[in-house]
Amino acid sequence: MAxxxxxxxxxxxxxxxxxxxxxxEAAQRQTLIxxxxxxxxxxxxxxxxxxxxxxxxKVKHLVRVVDDQSAAAK
Numbered sequence: 001m002a003x004x005x006x007x008x009x010x011x012x013x014x015x016x017x018x019x020x021x022x023x024x025e026a027a028q029r030q031t032l033i034x035x036x037x038x039x040x041x042x043x044x045x046x047x048x049x050x051x052x053x054x055x056x057x058k059v060k061h062l063v064r065v066v067d068d069q070s071a072a073a074k
Contacts, residue, residue: 011048016041019062031059 017037021029035055036044043066046052056063 013046013048013052013056014043014066015046015056015063016043016066017062018064021062024062028059028062031055032062035059035063037063 015035015037017032017040020040021032032038035046035052056065
């Protein structure tokens with residue numbers, strides 16, 4: 001069990017906001033806030049869970065998942 005917990009904790013996603021929530025549904029704005037994003041080009045590091053993946057899917061036109069290597073370089 002401890003090995004699985006370490007693997008789950010190590011999996012992260014870096015999400016960058018690419019679009020504006022202006023003139024979008026309130027649910028999409030709230031989803032961006034839930035992901036820790038509020039301005040274009042902001043990045044947030046999140047755990048890779050089904051819930052986070054679902055949130056990203058709901059606003060996939062406003063965000064992008066950044067490679068870990070490019071995020072580490074900045």
